[in-house]
Amino acid sequence: MFHLLTKGKDMKFTKVICFAISVLFLQSLEALADWDVDNSKKSVTASITGNITHGERQRFYFSKSNCDVVQHIFSAYTTKTADFEKLEGKVLAIEFNGDKIGTRLIAAKKAMLGHLLMFGLGTYDRDFIVKLIKKNELITITFVDGNGHKASDYFDIPSNNWSAADALEAIEVAHSKCVQ
Numbered sequence: 001m002f003h004l005l006t007k008g009k010d011m012k013f014t015k016v017i018c019f020a021i022s023v024l025f026l027q028s029l030e031a032l033a034d035w036d037v038d039n040s041k042k043s044v045t046a047s048i049t050g051n052i053t054h055g056e057r058q059r060f061y062f063s064k065s066n067c068d069v070v071q072h073i074f075s076a077y078t079t080k081t082a083d084f085e086k087l088e089g090k091v092l093a094i095e096f097n098g099d100k101i102g103t104r105l106i107a108a109k110k111a112m113l114g115h116l117l118m119f120g121l122g123t124y125d126r127d128f129i130v131k132l133i134k135k136n137e138l139i140t141i142t143f144v145d146g147n148g149h150k151a152s153d154y155f156d157i158p159s160n161n162w163s164a165a166d167a168l169e170a171i172e173v174a175h176s177k178c179v180q
Contacts, residue, residue: 034163035170037177044178046170050160051138053077058139058162060129060171067178070129070171072121073106074141077114078155084108084115092154093146096121097136102147126175133167 038045043063050056053076061071084105091102107118124132133139142159143151151158 035166037170037173039177044174046167046174048162048167048170050162052160053157056160060174062174062178064178067175068126069123070126070175071123072129074103074119074121076117076119076143076155076160077111078117078157079114080154080156082115082154084117084154087149087154090149091147092119092149093144093151095140095142095144097138097140100144100146103141126171130168130171133164133171137164138162139164139167 035046035048038047042065043061045059045061047057047059050058055075055077057075059071059073059075061073063069063071085108087105088108089104089106091104094101094103096103101121103119103121105117106120109116138161140159140161143155144158145151
């Protein structure tokens with residue numbers, strides 16, 4: 001019923017990278033408005049924090065092994081009690097800027113009074129991501145019922161949005177740092 005916009009070949013690698021980014025909170029090397037560009041030995045990530053839940057982030061991840069491809073990742077925090085570890089690898093329904101799609105839960109970790117969840121939206125050519133982001137002033141995600149899961153069972157705050165202002169510039173900066 002729902003399609004997943006991903007090529008899930010490197011799920012284990014992705015899981016490690018996502019938590020390394022989110023848990024270690026790499027120090028920002030360059031900021032564009034509210035966007036951060038983090039450069040490490042193996043990757044570069046452009047990210048921004050959410051407008052509704054501040055700690056939730058949109059991330060555009062470039063692996064230095066292939067800088068023309070970008071992985072679109074986002075995090076969510078919830079205080080709902082559920083066995084999120086059993087949901088890892090499952091596809092949950094979301095509305096992404098009004099379109100109903102699926103997102104794969106790639107990692108879940110207990111954090112504070114709830115869970116920090118990392119979701120994958122797919123791996124794409126950089127040009128595709130640029131076209132996708134150009135369409136809207138905000139990146140809006142809402143967890144919805146579907147694919148065998150009821151959103152209210154898992155999320156106390158099911159929606160967040162992130163500014164797309166300067167996103168294209170942040171993605172370009174991240175790409176140029178990746179190819180250096």
